[in-house]
Amino acid sequence: MIVEIGHYALTLALALALVQAIVPLWGTLRGDEGLASVGQSCALGQFVAIALSFGALVQAHLASDFSVLNVAENSHSAVPTIYKISGVWGNHEGSMLLWVLILAFFGALVAGLGRGLPLILRANVLAVQGFISAAFLAFILLTSNPFARLSPAPFEGRDLNPVLQDLGLAIHPPLLYLGYVGFSIVFSFAAAALIEGRIDAAWARFVRPFALVAWCFLTLGIAMGSYWAYYTLGWGGFWFWDPVENASLMPWLAGTAFVHSVAVMEKRDALKVWTIFLAILAFSFSLLGTFLVRSGVLTSVHAFASDPSRGVFILAILALFIGGALALFAWRAPMLKRGGLFAPISREGALVLNNLLLTTTCAGVLIGTLYPLALEQLTGEKITVGAPFFNMTCGVLLLMLCVVVPFGQSLAWKRGDLLGVAQRLSVAAAIGLCIFIALFATLRGGPVLAPIAAGLAIYIILGSLSEIAARVWRRGASLGVLFSRARGLPLSAWGSALAHIGVGVTLLGLAATAFGAETIASMRVGEPQNVGPYQVTFQSVASRPGPNYSEVVAKADIRSGGTIVASVEPAKRFFSARQTSTTQAGIATLWFGQLYISIGDQTGDGAVAARLYWKPLVTFIWLGACLMAFGGALSLADRRLRIGAPAPARSGSPAIAAR
Amino acid sequence: MTRKGRRLTLIGAALAIIAFAAALALYALSDSIVFFYGPTEVLQKNPTPGTRLRIGGLVKAGSLVKTEDQKAAFTITDNANNVAVTYQGLLPDLFREGQGVVAEGVLEAPGRFHADTVLAKHDERYMPREVVDALKKQGRWQEGEAKP
Numbered sequence: 083m084i085v086e087i088g089h090y091a092l093t094l095a096l097a098l099a100l101v102q103a104i105v106p107l108w109g110t111l112r113g114d115e116g117l118a119s120v121g122q123s124c125a126l127g128q129f130v131a132i133a134l135s136f137g138a139l140v141q142a143h144l145a146s147d148f149s150v151l152n153v154a155e156n157s158h159s160a161v162p163t164i165y166k167i168s169g170v171w172g173n174h175e176g177s178m179l180l181w182v183l184i185l186a187f188f189g190a191l192v193a194g195l196g197r198g199l200p201l202i203l204r205a206n207v208l209a210v211q212g213f214i215s216a217a218f219l220a221f222i223l224l225t226s227n228p229f230a231r232l233s234p235a236p237f238e239g240r241d242l243n244p245v246l247q248d249l250g251l252a253i254h255p256p257l258l259y260l261g262y263v264g265f266s267i268v269f270s271f272a273a274a275a276l277i278e279g280r281i282d283a284a285w286a287r288f289v290r291p292f293a294l295v296a297w298c299f300l301t302l303g304i305a306m307g308s309y310w311a312y313y314t315l316g317w318g319g320f321w322f323w324d325p326v327e328n329a330s331l332m333p334w335l336a337g338t339a340f341v342h343s344v345a346v347m348e349k350r351d352a353l354k355v356w357t358i359f360l361a362i363l364a365f366s367f368s369l370l371g372t373f374l375v376r377s378g379v380l381t382s383v384h385a386f387a388s389d390p391s392r393g394v395f396i397l398a399i400l401a402l403f404i405g406g407a408l409a410l411f412a413w414r415a416p417m418l419k420r421g422g423l424f425a426p427i428s429r430e431g432a433l434v435l436n437n438l439l440l441t442t443t444c445a446g447v448l449i450g451t452l453y454p455l456a457l458e459q460l461t462g463e464k465i466t467v468g469a470p471f472f473n474m475t476c477g478v479l480l481l482m483l484c485v486v487v488p489f490g491q492s493l494a495w496k497r498g499d500l501l502g503v504a505q506r507l508s509v510a511a512a513i514g515l516c517i518f519i520a521l522f523a524t525l526r527g528g529p530v531l532a533p534i535a536a537g538l539a540i541y542i543i544l545g546s547l548s549e550i551a552a553r554v555w556r557r558g559a560s561l562g563v564l565f566s567r568a569r570g571l572p573l574s575a576w577g578s579a580l581a582h583i584g585v586g587v588t589l590l591g592l593a594a595t596a597f598g599a600e601t602i603a604s605m606r607v608g609e610p611q612n613v614g615p616y617q618v619t620f621q622s623v624a625s626r627p628g629p630n631y632s633e634v635v636a637k638a639d640i641r642s643g644g645t646i647v648a649s650v651e652p653a654k655r656f657f658s659a660r661q662t663s664t665t666q667a668g669i670a671t672l673w674f675g676q677l678y679i680s681i682g683d684q685t686g687d688g689a690v691a692a693r694l695y696w697k698p699l700v701t702f703i704w705l706g707a708c709l710m711a712f713g714g715a716l717s718l719a720d721r722r723l724r725i726g727a728p729a730p731a732r733s734g735s736p737a738i739a740a741r
Numbered sequence: 742m743t744r745k746g747r748r749l750t751l752i753g754a755a756l757a758i759i760a761f762a763a764a765l766a767l768y769a770l771s772d773s774i775v776f777f778y779g780p781t782e783v784l785q786k787n788p789t790p791g792t793r794l795r796i797g798g799l800v801k802a803g804s805l806v807k808t809e810d811q812k813a814a815f816t817i818t819d820n821a822n823n824v825a826v827t828y829q830g831l832l833p834d835l836f837r838e839g840q841g842v843v844a845e846g847v848l849e850a851p852g853r854f855h856a857d858t859v860l861a862k863h864d865e866r867y868m869p870r871e872v873v874d875a876l877k878k879q880g881r882w883q884e885g886e887a888k889p
Contacts, residue, residue, distance in 0.1 A: 424747075426750045426754075435758075438759075442758055442759055445762065465777060471770060475762065662835060680831070
């Protein structure tokens with residue numbers, strides 16, 4: 083019964099989404115305020131309906147109701163409760179439901195919190211959001227119904243894929259979807275601005291918080307996914323340039339560019355058309371990612387078992403929204419009035435350069451991801467474009483961007499003083515250069531990219547710190563005065579400095595991968611094995627039962643100069659329901675580096691195959707991402723950016739009509 | 742600077758970056774593309790030894806031999822032709838005889854391949870698409886057939 087209610091609520095949500103898509107648009111065309119504000123209640127109602135539907139599916143999973151196909155295929159009565167819940171979105175149907183739930187959540191956020199928004203803008207935003215919602219709800223109901231029944235019901239489920247029985251599944255997809263889908267609001271704002279034909283700095287102030295929220299979650303989602311892959315796949319890789327990873331990186335790059343260009347638009351009323359274009363681009367890449375994962379056109383660890391009708395449906399949605407938005411853009415954008423002059427050497431100029439580099443990187447990722455598909459369609463040749471391509475193109479472009487970052491932060495708006503800024507950054511640059519030379523000398527003959535990246539990372543971190551210091555420091559000021567000056571700095575200044583420090587920290591972690599050590603060995607109990615600066619000894623290798631698996635566990639001691647610094651328990655788990663096994667790596671965090679052990683099969687004579695890695699500073703990769711997201715959140719908390727906060731007095735016309 | 746001059750600077754910078762990126766991409770593409778072949782294609786196209794390839798097919802039943810220092814040897818087959826593969830390291834969790842696999846590495850001699858990466862399918866319903874296509878090409882796979 084609950085399952086049927088869930089199905090019904092989903093259908094109801096589709097009906098509400100259609101009303102939300104059409105009526106407010108009609109209302110704004112007719113100039114009827116009553117009709118235009120229908121969208122709010124529809125958006126709220128739609129969110130409630132989808133939440134109900136999602137709750138019903140969660141309930142079915144919790145109760146192990148195997149008469150529901152989705153539960154029977156992806157759950158098992160012996161699975162721990164946490165995986166029963168996260169298993170809801172561990173499959174295609176359920177994850178689509180989570181997708182639309184988050185979509186509706188953002189719609190409801192605009193409806194509920196957007197009181198300060200102009201009426202027409204809000205109506206149009208909700209209408210576009212309604213269109214997106216309706217398309218995806220129709221997709222779920224027509225091709226991937228999570229509530230389909232199974233008769234006769236089996237006695238036991240087929241179990242959740244063992245690789246997914248991990249806390250990572252509970253965290254990674256929701257974070258990632260909050261990011262992906264969060265850009266739908268940005269897209270809707272852009273489309274609404276184009277429909278209305280006007281855009282101004284106020285628009286930028288409304289859209290910026292949403293963009294920041296989406297960007298923070300996407301950053302965390304990607305970092306979490308990377309860490310999950312790192313500890314679960316058993317060979318210590320954290321980024322594979324897998325098409326689906328690329329699909330999440332592309333909206334992140336476009337979104338990062340957007341977050342920067344929208345700042346220019348808010349402060350200086352410039353780059354309007356470009357900002358709109360980026361908004362469309364960011365969500366288009368989110369949709370492209372959805373298509374790549376769910377259509378089965380690509381081989382990837384993320385691919386869902388799929389049927390072709392879904393791919394065609396999503397391709398149609400993709401074409402409709404990207405094509406529609408770009409057509410709207412082509413038609414309306416020339417009417418938007420340009421404003422805000424600036425000299426090439428200025429903060430705006432640096433941000434333009436940032437945008438150029440980010441979007442070209444994004445294009446590089448796109449080419450590398452889609453080129454194999456295109457080539458196969460044209461010639462039938464199957465190729466893969468591997469990590470070297472991406473390291474070459476994206477690596478070089480992003481390192482160039484890193485050179486610009488501290489400059490952009492320190493340059494003044496409108497017209498900057500390049501020489502002064504260069505002087506201010508000279509200390510940071512000099513220290514970075516020293517680090518580069520020192521590392522280059524120790525790594526003689528090794529990859530040159532790693533020392534460059536390490537030097538740049540230090541330069542960015544120090545450069546960002548010096549920017550804050552320069553704004554706080556006054557010669558002869560007492561400590562108390564300095565402290566109050568620091569507190570007086572706007573939160574968004576702290577936020578951007580912190581986010582950029584995060585970039586440096588991540589870069590440092592990436593650079594450090596070149597200084598790690600790796601051994602593959604047959605380990606016997608009691609025999610020590612050197613890896614990097616540590617010695618690893620297996621104390622015992624034994625079998626142990628788990629709730630729905632059995633595992634072989636090795637107890638390993640890690641010694642540094644004779645004293646035990648850590649003990650880990652790498653394991654290999656066997657899941658009998660699916661006849662598959664997974665590797666549980668044993669990871670010891672020593673300072674910011676990690677010692678990573680994963681075990682393989684036991685050989686006949688009692689030895690066990692093992693991979694041992696020493697990865698110095700590896701945690702910086704994800705800590706940096708957390709810093710970036712935290713910086714974004716700080717900017718978000720800045721009072722001046724809140725929706726409905728009084729706009730600062732502004733000279734000149736606040737709104738520029740296009741017509 | 743005039744408005745026009747500023748715009749020209751902007752467009753100039755954009756073109757320079759795009760041209761640089763395009764050059765970089767073309768150079769990287771020519772250098773890092775890896776072709777995917779099934780065992781039959783490996784024999785037909787006969788790439789020169791030393792070429793980097795990805796080979797996909799089924800792990801031939803009974804062909805897996807593991808030796809002491811983490812070396813493994815197995816045969817990839819499409820049930821028509823075979824390629825002998827050597828690999829050093831841990832095989833993935835889902836590596837099984839009779840099931841789909843993709844190996845990336847270097848062709849040492851015709852029909853002999855040294856892999857540095859071995860990928861196995863990650864759940865029992867999912868098969869690397871290249872493997873399915875390679876098997877279809879050989880007529881070893883009918884649509885709708887229960888997956889091997």
